[in-house]
Amino acid sequence: MANRGQRQSGATRTAPRNRRSQRRVDDEGLLPVLARAVREIENAVRRGPVPMSTRSRFQAVGLLVREERTRVKADPELNDNQRGEQLKRLDGIATILAQSAARDSTLFTLLEPDAVVSDESSLLKREMLTAAGVVPAPEPEAPADDQAPAAPVDRRVIPQAVVSRQLANPFLAPDFSAVDERREPQTRRLSTWELIGPLLSSFERASDGAVASMGLPEPASLQIGKGPELMKHQAEVVEGAAAGHRTFLLADEPGLGKTAQALLAAEAAGAFPLLVVVPNVVKTNWAREAELWTPHRPVTVIHGDGHNIDGFADIVVVNYEVLDRHVGWLGHFGFRGMVLDEAHFIKNASSQRSRHVLALSEQIRTRHPRPLLMALTGTPLINDIEDFRAIWRFLGWIDAKKPGPALMGRLEETGLTPLDGGFYPAARQSVIDLGIVRRRKVDVASDIPARRIADIPVELDDDEGRSIREAERDLARRLVSRYERAAEARREAGHAVDAIDEDLIGKVAAWERDETTEKTGENVFTMVRRIGRAKAGLAADYTAQLARSVGKVVFFAKHVDVMDAAEATFAKRGIRSTSIRGDQTPAARQKAIDGFVNDPDVGVVVCSLSAAGVGLNLQVASNVVLAELSWTDAEQMQAIDRVHRIGQEEPVTAWRIIAAQTIDSTIVELIDSKAGLAARALDGSDEELGADHDVQVKALAALLRSALTERA
Template sequence: MGGCGDCTRGTGRVGREERDAVARGVRLYEAAQAVVGDHARAVEAVRTALKPIHDAAVKRELDAISVTRLQDVTEGRLRLGSVEREGFGTVGRVLETSPYRLRQIPGVGQRTVDQMLAAARQISQAVRETVAVHIDVDRPEPRTTALVMALHVLVEAGPPAQRAVERAAALPERLGALLADARSATGRFRLLLAGREKKARALAAVAEIRSLVDEAERSGLPELLAQASVDLLRGAPSDVAAWVDFELRSADYYSLLTEISGRLPDTAASEGFLPEEIAERVRAQQLDDAHRRVSLRGYQAFGARFVLAQRKVILGDEMGLGKTIQAIAVLAHLAAEGQSHFMVVCPASVLVNWTREIEARSALRVMVLHGPDRHYAFADWKGRGGVAVTTFDALRGLPTPGGGEVGMLVVDEAHSVKNPKTKRSQAVAVWAERCERSLFMTGTPMENRVVEFRNLVQMLDGAVADSLGERDALVGSVAFRKAVAPVYLRRNQEVVLTELPSLQHTDEWEELTESDEAAYREAVREGNFMAMRRAAYMRPEDSAKLDRLREIVREAGETGQKTVVFSYFKDVLGVVEAALAVGPTAGIPMFGPLNGSVPAARRQHIVDAFAEVPGPAVLVAQIQAAGVGLNLQAASVVILCEPQIKPTIEHQAVARAHRMGQVRPVRVHRLLATGGVDERMVRMLEEKSRLFDAYARRSAVAEATPDAVDVSDIELARRIVEEEQARLGVTGEGDAASA
């Protein structure tokens, strides 16, 4: 009896331990089920909201397609003259009419009706699969508001929720089977009564459950699942907040919408028409998002995988497709794999942008190696790791790394090192040779300049460079594409951004030059708010903002895009005109300036002439004069020379280009200087611009009286002038009223 008692006591202990393990497994199982279910319901809510909008878009498209297109589908077999004469002029009209009514048309029999409807349905299906829904932020209505609010749930939940769903998806099936097998081990008597085989299976299942749950808890999975469920069940605080968030993160919304709707861009185009063997290798490449804080579009994820799979490459995506985000995705993946040191080399004009993007889009540490303290910063980076960001000129003075020390070298605006005779090119070449992975980024279509392109490729892969011949460099050459495929990926906006037209805002933060700083300090000392706002342009021979403006115009010109440049100040526009009239932008046609002294009729004549020019052109305009009333949809690039006091002014100016009739994505670049008046204005106006002002712009009264919803000009100017005088330690000689 004593032996049996010991056995019973041992079984009892085992039963308690197993019950605890199984209970933990059940909690993980239920949490995984909950996340998967919550995500499925959120996705279904988007599909439900999308359907009526998509159906309406399909109907509009079909109502615009002539009935004569049915002949194309049937290879001209249909005779449709009588059909058109009876008022059935579009494919949509045919589809919404009953077969009986169609048979009443003179000369139309059953066979013709059958052929006509079959062809119409074929066209309808093609339209249904390809038509993209465009969300109009300027004309919100109940259906689009419902869609935006449904999307908001998934966008707000973000990459962590997606990561939770992916990890949770396989758990229910795996845990469900184990929990069923382990049931016998959850009670003392169940375990005693179970047969030897069943008992062994139950104890093995419990052991596997314990191991699985222990691993999940070590990796923080229960907390990830719990947070994801909370986020997926949390709706938008209001429709206004959802619309504002959509404006701020429209790329994330459209990315989700494209994924959920299944209307993806052409696969070959989004993969840069790579040869299949390379594309397959890229698709198989894993992409870890543990250190990333941004969702990727399909083509962006492919681009990041391409960089990882091919190791040393040029990413030549057209400007505006998110090359920086793709680079950050690669850095985050390599960091997750254990790499600790990365180097980004870029022009000084985008140094601040890089640091801000890395901080905002990832959990990676970033260190700026620029200025007099760059060697101390370099030593700190070498000891602690992270992403170092430096300029081409500063790179020349940094110690070159040993093999394997740097996880990846990223070179932005890589066309800047196309000449191998320059010292900056030679410095980059040495770093590229020492790093196992290198990513060169350029939006300039280098494939049209084979010698320069070959020089870049030479730094990455000598064999590929040697294979490039002049005859292979013809635009669109299959031979050229195949030759450069191992190292080169380029995608164009119109084939990968299926929701065109889109609107992309970029704040271009620039560090003032010494000359800029001197002009700015003088304006602060005088207490002249308006002079402070335009100080960055008053010494054009050494202006950081002006240099970046020229770069944007040049890049837009190289891809055939038109640019409109807005400023509040006439003298700034004069400086811009003079700067663009020389150097790489000299050949681009210039129009304007549009300002308050130009009669309304003359303004429209200038706009029409600007629109009619084939290829690139630049229109310079005072924002008060051209920001309201004119349609500037010929422009797909908008530059704001400085932040405006009233957010409504910026919104209205951008709306001149981003409106009905725009056939290209609109990119808005707002030029901002760090540390001074621009930064203070952006910070002070941020909340109004995002929420209250967004609501006001949807009010007819506020639209008519924008002054009623903006911060007082005088009060804003006085506050900023006083704060800047205190920061710089200068005694005011004027008054903010000079604003």
């Protein structure tokens, strides 16, 4: 009989000969090994900053606890008492892990489903299994560090529109005219040195206040083409690209317009076609921004298998989640530039996502002599300085083992080696001069308004999103039917009725609004609530990115289930949060406020628009996420004013999450048409919107008008 207490999936163990020997093996088995390891982790975390060795041990113990729990629950040879006792011991170990992670919330990220298991964690895990008497299963052979594994063949696709483009340009060839520019520099002193470690270390050694941004030229103008006027810090990057600079790690804080800078830098560099790789939550926003800043450049967004893309577009936007399906044809498309948004997504260079990105970057650099490569992130470092490595590889500054030609040349020019004291500041400056740009809101405060709203459109492309759009069509059909009955009644009474009668549209919309409530069938109220629930995860993900990038964030929602979903997401991402709700006692409410304001480990406060929209001071944050829309601009402005208050020292940005291709977009247009979006974006005008009843009726009228127009 196998050892019932310590059997592992993927591992084997010699069976004990009797129960007495089994008890002895259990006493020296996996649970005691895990208990000793978790105490070591607890002690190390209490001592201060968590070293990499402890992080690796934390990940190994967490994975083993997870696997052992699954095994114990499924083991048919355990009786209820045995199973309960082992699960109780595992819970104790997990509790200590959680308490340790509460001291350093970044530890939670090591146990996320997509977290990459480091080599050191894998080794520690095998050592603990061996110490427990378990023979670990052989590990699969890893691919070479400089090779990107092919995506599964059955997932790769080539959209028909891409085939059409290839047939239209059958002789498109790579440009190797400037291959000499990529030749290895003449190396003398540094040819035998290991330099990647010292380069990374040079950033750790930098003193407070050390320059962290390359020098950029003064812009000749803030007006680029016929688009909106740029802010000075944006125009500097565009001017740099126009002057010939081709690689940028653009690490501006959120809210400083990195998207516009990237698009106009591509225009200045002639870097089209341009590939843009982004998180799913912002890909629709990229298409909208491209239409705003580069309206003469066709843009296409890849959804799923890409059946509806424009193969002749100048700008191709794809999200990380579907990159594996398209990496094949993207590598041969002939891109002259590539932008990586939220570039910290590739911090783990061994993940499949990162390997695809790095392979595409290498193919673009091989096919074109001087492509534009831009890594955009407000969070260049998530855990430690090693997170720089993959981003530098994407930009071509280093490869898997050594600096690239341009960086090596700069290091040789210093005349120094890592043994020289002056090497580290010189090396750091050499990297910065390759293209690191970092500006904070407070650094460019004169360029930006004291308060602004930035819209983030999101695609609801799952089953719930499709269900919402079908429900909207049902609502529109009901409105059309009601309109037709009313029109027929008017004609019978001898009144003339236009095919699209604005007066009648308004009356039908008002009737619909007055005769329905949130509890009676599918209507404007239930539609908005369903959209809010569908956006919750995307809004929370974006908030988590902000919290890791710029610190504390205030998250507003209208409904309790959206708040619950957001808090669950934050917990999963290892971000501590608190909440302010309508059903709290005054004491509980104040405790939540104090926790957010005073505890540096609390990154997000989840607020009810109705319960927390007034009477609070949350100016410890300067970023607000509006996960659900209000019916009036006044309500959302009151929410923003919890942060934008006297004493606030930083510009405030409110990120409004909008579900594209739904009534959400209509509502926000109605609100902005009355409040004046331009005034709000420039000077924070508090112009009154009018009653929420008016917006609801107009939203229904817009839905009806659109349906009548499509039918006409």
